[in-house]
Amino acid sequence: MTGDGPHKDEISGIDTTGHEWDGIRELDNPLPRWWLWVFYACIAFSIGYWVLMPAWPGLNGYTHGLLGKSDRREVAQALTDLQTLRGAGGAKLKTASLAQIESDPELQAYAMQVGQSVFGDNCATCHGAGGAGGKGYANLRDDVWLWGGSLEDIQRTITYGIRSGDDQARLSQMPAFGRDAMLQPAQISDLTEYVVALSGRKANAAAVGRVTTLFAEQCASCHGPAGKGDQLVGAPDLTDADTLYGSDRAAISGQIHNGQGGVMPAWGRRFDPETIKALAVYIHANSGQ
Amino acid sequence: MTVVIDRTTPPSAASNSPGPVSAAALARRKAGRGGGLYQPRVPIYPKLVHGKWRTIKWLMLIATLGVYYVVPWIRWERPGLLPDQAVLVDFTGRRFYFFFIQLWPQEVYFITGLLVMGALALFLVTALFSRLWCGYTCPQTVWTDLFIAVERLFEGDRNARMKLDKSPMSLNKLWRKGGKHAVWLGIAFGTGGAWIFYFHDAPTLIRTFWVGAAPLTAYISCALLTATTYVFAGTMREQVCTYMCPWPRIQGAMLDEHSLQVTYLKDRGEPRAPHKKGQSWEGRGDCVDCNQCVVVCPMGIDIRDGSQLECINCGLCVDACDEIMVKMGRPKGLIAYDTDYAVVARVAKNKPTYHPVRSRTIYYGVALGLVSAVMLWGFMQRSPVDLHVLRDRNPTFVRLHDGAIRNAYTLKITNRGFEPATFTIGFRGVSGVTLKTPGETASKGLLTVTVKPDEVRAVRVFVNAPAAALPAANLPVAFTIQSAIGSSEVHTTFLSGDANAR
Structure with missing residues (x-):
């Protein structure tokens, strides 16, 4: 690139920039008028913006701007607006008991609406949009409940969570019998047959016979002597058609080996009590109760 | 051979020589200064006419406007908190009320059916009597008629109006034009104002409207209809029919030579020539070339050119011609509601018969009957x-x-x-x-x-x-x-x- 200063282009009669690339020169056309005006308008706007809106960081704080806009305050305002928007239904949710909500068709319909939207935003990630759950995530639409399916039980589970670290969280711990070498692989294999037999399926009778005592010693304390489970300690019923981690032999032996247990957050820290009430009513109703 | 457009040499005088020019450029050149691709509007000054069809048109104007303004005020008792307005399109409550009928949004097919029936009825009427709808009942015609009447009130009849438009601005012109536009705007506002009563309880809305407490949609709809009424009926008039409305273009498919329409009986009128008192009528037509049919026409056409796209079939030229024929002592009906077939038949000395029952009228009639029957049956079967x-x-x-x-x-x-x-x-x-x-x-x-x-x-x-x-x-x-x-x-x-x- 060589530059021999600006000179006039012969054909168009317009000055060039004075730069030359292998004989090609660039015309020094002025910027389009409309573009310039938009540019100036943007500059004017930005000055106005600095004056009116929070803009410049300082050493201790920032310029707040004349309009006093604050996102933090807007969130607080939005939450207050939400209460206002919920209106009479929201106020009733606060005072009514769970049973009262469910027996009042209008309030129930209202709670269902609130519950549905909150469920979709927060619970559906694990439990699925329809609440049918998946492997390791409880199905909320059936009649099998690890921690109880009454309105109050559901409300408590939502509020404090499961293994969430909250003081009042639902807490149970299935031992990892295999991983922690509490049982031999052969024993686990036989116990698997025992569990299969409990759920009413065909199993190896000899294996079942070998671990009857072992089941009573190791498993019955939580799952009960008949394997019926116990909702107080979150021990699943081994005799029904429902399993959280799968019902084939591999899944059952894997569960005895590893003793998996999922975590559900304590939503009481994020939702107000009436939202949790609405959620409980929504889940309760959708479980066909 | 590749042709390269040479831009390295400045354009020579040779390139300005006449060559092929685009049609658009030609049209622009032809239209002259201030013109464009389109023909500028030629102002129309329809003259007042008296007669049978004009009277019918006045009556139709009163009837249609009467229905439009009165209907929202009819009360109809309904139980509970339901609105007591006979005809109400309640968007907020999502209901349509029509006297004893209450339609829900999911039953909108009844409205669709009604529109289909309306379209078929229009086809049938057009096949039988040509554009009767356009000439007598179309809102564009009715309001334009009303606006022309107002114009006549302020500026006088055709000749006075033409003179006024040519004259320089004066106090007289100013108050006449100003008054006309003020009344037009008043009527337009009344039109938009009446429209919104169909969508809200009329007695409530008429109060809340003036104190600024009516729904925003009411104000917007009122403003929109005021604007369209003023522009369409005041300034655009026949252009709406000719350029905006699809109906004149479609009607050709319904009309045939047996359709009754405003027709100049050229078998009787031609050859046309001015006629002096006492002259013989032998060897000439009845048309005295007085141009009265042209000056009264709100569409600005000459009906003697035959059936045309612009003609709305209003019959004002029939009245104008009859008036002249009576004065001339000739029989009425040189321009009349007649069929092209009859005109041709008379020229050929055949009997001019009218055939209302034709294959197309039968088809339209049967289609209309079928759709009406289905809709009526559906309505009777409607369950609560x-x-x-x-x-x-x-x-x-x-x-x-x-x-x-x-x-x-x-x-x-x-x-x-x-x-x-x-x-x-x-x-x-x-x-x-x-x-x-x-x-x-x-x-x-x-x-x-x-x-x-x-x-x-x-x-x-x-x-x-x-x-x-x-x-x-x-x-x-x-x-x-x-x-x-x-x-x-x-x-x-x-x-x-x-x-x-x-």
């Missing part, structure tokens, strides 16, 4: 009860602890009546099922719910079926509802998917 069943799609089914399968449905039960109704919900297709709705105890057979008047209630219904009762993964089933005011049945499916034992 409606049932919609939405089955849960996520999850499609749930397996319960004992292996039973549950499907969940949402039943939308509509009670269009004005009294609360109790419905019994039944289910058939699978034996041994349990029905349950949230908050109620489970039932082996039937559920009972009450639906408030004029409402839709959504009821969640859980259907539990023992696995043994499910012979297939997909079973056809049905929900039934029964009540004192009506019953309904809706077919759906019961799914058990991979949980199905078989």
Whole structure:
């Protein structure tokens, strides 16, 4: 690139920039008028913006701007607006008991609406949009409940969570019998047959016979002597058609080996009590109760 | 050979030589200064005319405007909090009221049917009598007629108006023009103002409108209709019919030589020539070339050129011509509602017969009759009860602890009546099922719910079926509802998917 200063282009009669690339020169056309005006308008706007809106960081704080806009305050305002928007239904949710909500068709319909939207935003990630759950995530639409399916039980589970670290969280711990070498692989294999037999399926009778005592010693304390489970300690019923981690032999032996247990957050820290009430009513109703 | 456009040499004088020019450029050149692609509007000054058709047109104007302004004020008693306005399109409440009829949004097909019937009736009328709708009842014609009457009131008849438009601005011109536009705007505002009464309770709205408490949509609609009325009827007039309305273009498909339309009887009129008193009528036509048919025409055409796209069939030229014919002592009806076929027949010395019954009028008539019958039948069959069943799609089914399968449905039960109704919900297709709705105890057979008047209630219904009762993964089933005011049945499916034992 060589530059021999600006000179006039012969054909168009317009000055060039004075730069030359292998004989090609660039015309020094002025910027389009409309573009310039938009540019100036943007500059004017930005000055106005600095004056009116929070803009410049300082050493201790920032310029707040004349309009006093604050996102933090807007969130607080939005939450207050939400209460206002919920209106009479929201106020009733606060005072009514769970049973009262469910027996009042209008309030129930209202709670269902609130519950549905909150469920979709927060619970559906694990439990699925329809609440049918998946492997390791409880199905909320059936009649099998690890921690109880009454309105109050559901409300408590939502509020404090499961293994969430909250003081009042639902807490149970299935031992990892295999991983922690509490049982031999052969024993686990036989116990698997025992569990299969409990759920009413065909199993190896000899294996079942070998671990009857072992089941009573190791498993019955939580799952009960008949394997019926116990909702107080979150021990699943081994005799029904429902399993959280799968019902084939591999899944059952894997569960005895590893003793998996999922975590559900304590939503009481994020939702107000009436939202949790609405959620409980929504889940309760959708479980066909 | 590749032709390169040479831009390295400045344009020479040679390139300015006349060469091929685009049609658009030609048109622009032809239109001259200030012109464009389009022909500038030639102002039309329709002259006042008296006669039979003009009288009918005045009566139609009063009747149509009367209906438009009066209808929202008719009261009609309805129970409860329902509006007492006979004709009301209630967008907020999502209802359409027409005297004893109350339509819900999902019944909009009745309106569709009405529009189809309207279109077919228009086809039939056009095939029989040509553009009767355009000439007498179309809002564009009615309001333009009214606006021309106002114009005449302020500026006088045709000649006075032409003179006024040519004269320089003066106080006289200013008040005449100003007054005309003020009254036009007043009528336009009245038009927009009456329109909004169809969408809100009229006696309430007429108060809230003036104190600024009416819904925003009312003000916007009123402003829009004021503007369109003023522009369409005041300044655009015949251009709306000729350029904006599709009907003049479509009508050609309905018309034929047997359609009654405003026709210049050229068999009788030609050869036309001015006529002096006492001259003989031998060897000449009855048309005295007085041009009265042209000056009264609101569309600015000469009917003697034959049937034209612009003609709205209003018959004002018939009146104008009859007036002259009477003065001339000749029989009326040189311009008349007649058919092209009759004109041709008379020229050929045949009998000019009128054939209202033709294949196309039969087709239109039969189509109109069919659609009307279907709509009427549908309307008679209309039940105050409606049932919609939405089955849960996520999850499609749930397996319960004992292996039973549950499907969940949402039943939308509509009670269009004005009294609360109790419905019994039944289910058939699978034996041994349990029905349950949230908050109620489970039932082996039937559920009972009450639906408030004029409402839709959504009821969640859980259907539990023992696995043994499910012979297939997909079973056809049905929900039934029964009540004192009506019953309904809706077919759906019961799914058990991979949980199905078989």
